[in-house]
Amino acid sequence: MPALLRLSGRIALYCSFALLAACATRGPGGYIMDDSLTATGQSSRAQFLVLHYTAADTPRSLHLLSREEVSAHYLITDDDPPRIFRLVDEDRSAWHAGHSQWRGRTWLNASSIGIEIVNPGYTTQPDGSRLWHPYSPRQIDAALALAADIVQRHQIDPRNVVGHSDIAPQRKQDPGPLFPWQEFAAHGLIAWPDNAALRAHRVRFERDGVPDVAWFQEQLARVGYEVPRHGMLDEPTRNVVAAFQMRYRPQDIAGEPDRETAALLAALP
Numbered sequence: 001m002p003a004l005l006r007l008s009g010r011i012a013l014y015c016s017f018a019l020l021a022a023c024a025t026r027g028p029g030g031y032i033m034d035d036s037l038t039a040t041g042q043s044s045r046a047q048f049l050v051l052h053y054t055a056a057d058t059p060r061s062l063h064l065l066s067r068e069e070v071s072a073h074y075l076i077t078d079d080d081p082p083r084i085f086r087l088v089d090e091d092r093s094a095w096h097a098g099h100s101q102w103r104g105r106t107w108l109n110a111s112s113i114g115i116e117i118v119n120p121g122y123t124t125q126p127d128g129s130r131l132w133h134p135y136s137p138r139q140i141d142a143a144l145a146l147a148a149d150i151v152q153r154h155q156i157d158p159r160n161v162v163g164h165s166d167i168a169p170q171r172k173q174d175p176g177p178l179f180p181w182q183e184f185a186a187h188g189l190i191a192w193p194d195n196a197a198l199r200a201h202r203v204r205f206e207r208d209g210v211p212d213v214a215w216f217q218e219q220l221a222r223v224g225y226e227v228p229r230h231g232m233l234d235e236p237t238r239n240v241v242a243a244f245q246m247r248y249r250p251q252d253i254a255g256e257p258d259r260e261t262a263a264l265l266a267a268l269p
């Protein structure tokens with residue numbers, strides 16, 4: 001202890017005489033702040049990246065996200081080329097996730113960065129089906145470049161790059177089945193089912209049949225979803241299956257726990 005005291009005394013001495021300007025500043029309340037040491041044990045506030053569509057055009061999206069009770073760190077417009085607005089500093093929380101859960105963490109506004117993309121979402125057809133509106137290639141390029149930059153700077157785990165529908169599957173569909181998650185996987189931004197494992201699991205489920213609902217619920221929870229665990233195929237479980245399908249098998253998002261969905265789930269690291 002005496003040695004430590006002597007050491008800290010010596011550092012204080014250096015600060016007060018040799019390096020005063022570099023390590024001590026006076027705060028507005030009159031206190032002295034010493035910045036001569038930075039802790040090695042620290043990480044970014046941002047541990048999740050969440051993608052959205054706005055379901056509104058650019059002027060309305062800008063108004064909603066900058067003047068109302070919701071916001072996002074970034075907004076990618078549908079101009080050509082798209083503009084990227086920074087509406088909230090990354091060090092601060094934007095209000096984009098709402099009630100949410102992923103991999104055991106809840107209320108993700110505090111620990112995430114949100115990107116909104118201008119896109120109408122879907123139109124309901126006379127037969128009740130949904131017509132989804134595509135993103136422009138330049139919007140996707142902008143989203144990829146922005147996401148890659150954020151993931152790199154904050155060292156976000158690929159398992160934590162998600163859509164709003166993943167973290168709130170009971171109430172959200174964005175960014176929708178036309179969002180190109182596979183391109184995000186090709187850039188190493190999200191986890192993706194391993195091809196060899198996928199082939200093997202297809203053979204396995206062809207032979208053994210579709211697993212029961214409890215298996216699906218267990219696997220969806222393993223991936224990160226908040227999902228019921230009672231072994232019954234109820235509406236909330238279907239919603240979570242559909243959220244998974246929107247990401248990994250967007251051609252069929254009916255929420256049916258089928259053989260291909262089982263193979264995709266089993267092959268996902």
Ligand SMILES: [Zn+2]
Nearest residue numbers: 052053164174
């Ligand atoms: Zn959203």
